Amino acid sequence: MFDRHAFTARRITLGLSVEELADEMVVAPSTVYRWESGETTPSLRMLVLASRHLCSPLLSLMTGEDTEQRRKATAVDALIRESS
Numbered sequence: 001m002f003d004r005h006a007f008t009a010r011r012i013t014l015g016l017s018v019e020e021l022a023d024e025m026v027v028a029p030s031t032v033y034r035w036e037s038g039e040t041t042p043s044l045r046m047l048v049l050a051s052r053h054l055c056s057p058l059l060s061l062m063t064g065e066d067t068e069q070r071r072k073a074t075a076v077d078a079l080i081r082e083s084s
Contacts, residue, residue: 001063002041010054010061011036024053044072048080 011021018036022029025046034040042050051058058077 001067002035002047003061003063004036004038004041007050007054007061008036010056014054016054021050021053025049044076047073048076 011018016024018032019029022032025032027046031040035042047061048058051061054061058073058080062073
């Protein structure tokens with residue numbers, strides 16, 4: 001499951017505003033605000049994109065719960081590492 005707190009903390013740590021991250025990800029700032037507030041959650045595709053822009057492993061943006069989304073994220077992280 002998406003960890004909105006880790007997502008927000010990483011964005012702030014990098015000194016990125018919501019607007020700057022939204023611009024980099026080519027989404028509306030309101031989308032990032034909704035993710036960070038917990039109103040909505042990003043798709044796995046958007047999480048992969050976010051992890052790249054936040055220079056952070058995909059799994060660091062996920063909670064520790066063993067969910068289908070986390071299993072997919074683990075597989076995507078492995079593929080990203082292999083292609084690097």
